[in-house]
Amino acid sequence: MSEESVPPQGGAAGRPKGLLEQMEELMAVLNADLSALADLQASAPARGTADEAD
Numbered sequence: 001m002s003e004e005s006v007p008p009q010g011g012a013a014g015r016p017k018g019l020l021e022q023m024e025e026l027m028a029v030l031n032a033d034l035s036a037l038a039d040l041q042a043s044a045p046a047r048g049t050a051d052e053a054d
Contacts, residue, residue: 017025
């Protein structure tokens with residue numbers, strides 16, 4: 001994705017976010033998604049071995 005296709009996002013002072021700040025935000029979102037996935041997997045019933053017996 002090129003920079004032209006990404007609209008600039010204003011920070012607290014209206015300045016564009018730095019790459020490090022964007023990466024930190026993306027990592028926070030990814031961590032939240034992975035935590036939610038882990039919670040779903042932990043609450044899902046265990047799969048039987050019938051699917052693996054092919």
